[in-house]
Amino acid sequence: MTFLSEQTEPLRRGPTSRLPAPLELLRPGQWPKNLLVVPLSLLGADVDWGMVARVAVTTCAFVLASSLVYVVNDIADIERDRRHPVKRHRPLAAGRVGRRTAVALILLLAGLLAPVLLLSRPAAVWPVLLYLVVNAAYSWKLKHLPLLDVFIVATGFVLRLFGGYGAGGRPVAAWLVFTVLTLCLVLIVGKRRHELGVSGSGHRPALVGYSAHFLDLVLVLCSGLTVVGYLLFLRTESGYAAGALLTAPCALLALFRYLQIVVVQSEGGNPVRTLLRDGVMLTNSSLWAGLLLAFQLL
Structure with a gap:
């Protein structure tokens, strides 16, 4: 199959997601990243239910934080996404979600994240906060710098792992x-x-x-x-x-x-x-x- 046929077919069909546009903006399909990485901190541990609960809370914190980051990125990239053959179907780029709704989602996610962090150990809080800071810098400029862009994204997963270790009270x-x-x-x-x-x-x-x-x-x-x-x-x-x-x-x-x-x-x-x-x-x-x-x- 040629490159042309691979790309024109999705363009004719348009978006295929059955999720409501605001929920699609949160990228629930990417949440498994957090579910796969944060619990890795339990490998080799003498696990108890308290540890599992704390790691689960930290996983939820990263789900909220990552969704917040996705919304911010989509706002920053809206014009560039509109010129992409696939990403133009994203809710913001396609006009299915307005900027005001996207900003309201950011505030909602931040409001939900705050009490989750209050329930977490300090050792599990700083990786989440640093994740937000690093991704803010990524959205601002770092994603445009070759090599640094891939290391910044990879760092986000390392911070997830640090968060899991902090929640479990275990050495890294x-x-x-x-x-x-x-x-x-x-x-x-x-x-x-x-x-x-x-x-x-x-x-x-x-x-x-x-x-x-x-x-x-x-x-x-x-x-x-x-x-x-x-x-x-x-x-x-x-x-x-x-x-x-x-x-x-x-x-x-x-x-x-x-x-x-x-x-x-x-x-x-x-x-x-x-x-x-x-x-x-x-x-x-x-x-x-x-x-x-x-x-x-x-």
């Missing part, structure tokens, strides 16, 4: 933080590669600093670092038995499959959708999670 596992950072770089660079192939550098100014070949090199480097970091986490910080290294093939298969999707199939524009809808990814992730849970209970 440095190798897990490193693994999350490099894995997120893989996902974000894969997304940038897809954007570069679909719309060139016109929509996102930072893309002028990239080429497909350069991004492929970065993908390979970050993938290798992710595997090394994950193995070191299992061996030195996880508290699992040596048998947990049996999950290494799952990690490798997940990375290989994602690289196949990005490089061979020229997809990967929405990493969350890729991770949650691809059959190979889902099967592998289920096995991976089952093995980790088994070692957690041993």
